Amino acid sequence: MEHLSWSRLEKTVARAAFDAALAREVAAIRAEAEAILERSADPDAVWRVHDFLTDRRRAIERKYDYRYSVLISVFGRLLHEGWIGEAELAGLAPEKLALIRRSAEVSR
Amino acid sequence: MEHLSWSRLEKTVARAAFDAALAREVAAIRAEAEAILERSADPDAVWRVHDFLTDRRRAIERKYDYRYSVLISVFGRLLHEGWIGEAELAGLAPEKLALIRRSAEVSR
Numbered sequence: 001m002e003h004l005s006w007s008r009l010e011k012t013v014a015r016a017a018f019d020a021a022l023a024r025e026v027a028a029i030r031a032e033a034e035a036i037l038e039r040s041a042d043p044d045a046v047w048r049v050h051d052f053l054t055d056r057r058r059a060i061e062r063k064y065d066y067r068y069s070v071l072i073s074v075f076g077r078l079l080h081e082g083w084i085g086e087a088e089l090a091g092l093a094p095e096k097l098a099l100i101r102r103s104a105e106v107s108r
Numbered sequence: 109m110e111h112l113s114w115s116r117l118e119k120t121v122a123r124a125a126f127d128a129a130l131a132r133e134v135a136a137i138r139a140e141a142e143a144i145l146e147r148s149a150d151p152d153a154v155w156r157v158h159d160f161l162t163d164r165r166r167a168i169e170r171k172y173d174y175r176y177s178v179l180i181s182v183f184g185r186l187l188h189e190g191w192i193g194e195a196e197l198a199g200l201a202p203e204k205l206a207l208i209r210r211s212a213e214v215s216r
């Protein structure tokens with residue numbers, strides 16, 4: 001994917017989709033942390049929250065890599081996992097969209 | 109403090125006081141984690157919770173050391189910080205209580 005060039009418009013579209021996916025996933029992580037606390041009044045549940053957040057934070061840092069050389073597969077995964085919809089990628093060249101869709105299928 | 113011997117009764121008293129202090133401190137940590145989330149609806153607040161818990165968990169692991177060789181200074185600190193009251197140490201030998209009080213003062 002390193003040979004692909006990204007136009008200014010494509011970069012804007014990509015950045016917005018990337019940021020929206022990240023915001024959604026962080027919101028979901030927050031909701032799950034709150035749910036862990038709601039499910040148990042045990043003070044020690046706070047350590048389960050800590051373990052959960054440690055794990056999710058590492059995963060987020062690995063997954064959300066905005067380098068253009070890896071962005072196709074990042075979007076493929078986000079599409080597969082449902083953190084972005086195809087409509088948010090409108091504006092990318094058809095070639096890139098096809099590669100992202102294929103990458104999403106490979107993620108299965 | 110390594111020369112002190114602990115009777116069976118003293119060990120029971122010490123263990124109960126130690127466990128009660130730990131339970132109180134963990135409950136306070138949980139309450140503060142919940143307060144961080146309540147103060148901010150921003151999803152990213154969950155990372156502040158994570159940083160806070162990482163810090164507090166390390167501190168708890170360092171502080172709550174039940175080895176008899178260090179227990180006097182552990183209780184001194186817990187007394188100084190208010191996680192135990194003197195009444196909870198009733199049953200310990202007067203020599204130990206005096207050492208714990210002195211340790212609490214040194215903690216200041």
